[in-house]
Amino acid sequence: MFEKGILKVYSIIIGVLFIISGLGKVIDTSGFSNLISQYGLGYLMILSPIIVVFEILLGLFLVLLINPKFYAMISFGLLTIFTALFTFAHFKYGVNNCGCFGTVQHMNFPPFFSFIRNFILIAMSLIVWIKYPKEKTEIINWKKYLIFIVMGISIFTAGFTFKTPYFLRSKSKIHKFQGQNIKNTELSNYLKASPDSTYLFFVFSYTCPYCLNSIENLRQYQKSGTVDRMVAFAIGEEKNKLIFDKNFKPDFSIKDLSAVEMDKLTDSYPTAFYVEHDSVKFVLQSELPSPFIFKKLYIDNLK
DSSP: OOOHHHHHHHHHHHHHHHHHHHHHHHTTHHHHHHHHHHTTOGGGGGGHHHHHHHHHHHHHHHHTTSSHHHHHHHHHHHHHHHHHHHHHHHHHHOOOOOOTTGGGOOSOOOHHHHHHHHHHHHHHHHHHHHHSOOOOOOOOHHHHHHHHHHHHHHHHHHHHHOOOOGGGOOGGGSOTTTTOBGGGSGGGGTOOOOTTOEEEEEEEETTOHHHHHHHHHHHHHHHTTSOSEEEEEEEOOHHHHHHHHHHHOOSSOEEEOOHHHHHTTOSSSSEEEEEETTEEEEEEOSSOOOHHHHHHHTGGGGO
């Protein structure tokens, strides 16, 4: 039923998607790391560089048709695990972003699209695994060299874009506002905080994909009572602001800041500052998790 040529095409398609997925994440490994925390797997965040590099390596083997039968089996298992975790996170924590393609996917597709795509890839992997004929061939040199070059670049980039999770960082790597009284930070220029209230300051860019992926979670912080007040600061051109307003229809106030003002707050987007008892208790410099995950994974770690 399945000719070898068709099976090769399936292998290449699966491999290309794995490579795109890995490259999308390796550009911002810290963003993918934070997504893992939203899945309720915070202590696996440290593995995010290994995961993205492995995805690229697996994709290369499938595209280059290096033992497709074996690597289709690995693909089947990996996709099944990823889909199961996304299903759990979606129904347990309300996570709608599967994070499959990292920064390549600027706007989220509906969750059912991710499920359908994954089920198709799982089926294709299963077919290649079962139907592809057994063969043992030596890897030709140019394929070896290509794999070594791509993997070297990927490992370097993953390490460069990865930020150690908050609870594993040394003090030297913590944001300068961490643990400071709000009066001693630039945040005091925008709000007079009350010592018996909690606040979330959210700093973002209108064109940052991880910022946009955070907006729906951001809405829930005040609605759920996680914080008493939420303050958002944004940077970007007027045309991007209009696009943002049209697509997201924000029900919270946003103050637009200049690049100079933003630089005094953070060097990455998005950044969230959690303030309690006049003190900046926690700074999250990545995609904003749901209030439930934020409280369980980060705030509880401060107690």
